[in-house]
Amino acid sequence: MEYFTKFGDFQFDVLREVGNIGAGNAATALSKLIQKEIDMKVPQVKIIPFDEVADCVGGPEAVVVTVFLRVEGDCPGNMFFILDMASARHVLQQIIGEVKDVEEWTEYEASALHEIGNILTGSYLSSLADFTNLNLQPSVPALAIDMAGAILSYGLLELGQAGDFALTIDTAFFEGNEQVQGHFFLIPDPESLKTLFRSLGVPFDGDY
C-alpha cells in the first residue's frame, strides 16, 4: 500500500467532494435526459485490493452496461459510467420509447446507451476540470456490456504496474423509486493524485 500511506481524513474528504461535484453535474444531466429526479449517494472513496473493486456493482460476474473512457491531460485516469441491465432498460425507455425486454440489445439501443454515457461522463469531467482548473481530456468513450470484473479490470492496468491497491471514487445515483441506479467511477492513475491535490491547494506529501 506504499502509494497511499500519506492519506488522511482531509484527503479523503477532498476526493469525496471531487466525486460530489463531478457526479452531481452528471446526475443533473441524466435527470434532464430522462426527465426524472435523480438522487445521489455520498461518494465512496476507497483504497481497496483489485479484487474488491467490482464488489460495489454486484461482484465480478454481474452483467453491467458500461461506458469507459481514458482521461488524458494533467490528471490521467480512468472513468466508468455503470448501469445494471434493468436500469439501462429503464433509461432507454425514457429516452427512445419502446424497449423489448430481452437480453440482446439492438444496435440502435446500444448506440443510445453509448451516447448517454458519453454525455454524462463528459459532464462529470468538464465540471471537474472547471473546479480544479486542470486540463482534462476524455478519450473517445467505449461501450461494453459484460461482466463487471472483466470491464473494471481495464481501469486497474495503470495501477497494477505501481501497486496492488486501487483508489476509487465511486458515486452511486438512483431515481426516486430506484428503477434506475448506477455508478460513476473515477480511478485516477497513481501519479495523478499529487496534481489533483495541488490544484486544489490540499497538502499531500505522498512519496511518488
Place this chain on the structure above:
Amino acid sequence: MEIIKIGMADLGVAKSPDRLRTTGLGSCVGVVLYDSVHKVAGMAHVMLPESSLGKGGEIAIGKYADTAIPRLIQDMKLAGASTTNMVAKLAGGAQMFAFLGKSDSMRIGPRNVEACKMALQQAKIKVVAEDTGGNCGRTIEFDAATGLLQIRTVNQGVKEV
C-alpha cells in the same frame, strides 16, 4: 469437493476432487496447468505480461505472466506434480473495448496471452486448449479430477475444453 477461488493477480493449487475457479477475466488471462497423472492442478489470474512493467518496489508474483507461471509450476511440484506431465489451458486475454485498440496499454489482452505462451514454452509445457481473444468476459472453473476447463461467457453460454 471444494472450490478454491483465485482472485485477480493471484494463483493457487488444487488436488482432485477439488476445483479452481476465477471470475470476470477480461484482458486478464486465466492460466491452468494440470498433471493428469497425479491429478494436481494450478491456476493463475494473470493481469499484466511482464514484471519489468512494474514501477513499485515489491512485486505481486501472481500479477505478471513471467513471474506467475514459474511460481505456479513450483507450487504444483510441492503438491506432488511433475513438470513432464504438465499441460496448459488458457482462457481470457480479450479486448473488451474494441476501438480503443490503438494504444499499447489497451491491447493488453493479446499481449498477456503472448507472454503466457512464452513463459509456458520456456518451461516446455504444451498448451492443449485455449479460448482467448475476442471481446467478452469469461469466468472459468477447472476440475482437478477430470482435467476439464469450463468457460462461461455472458453471450455464448458455457463450454468445456
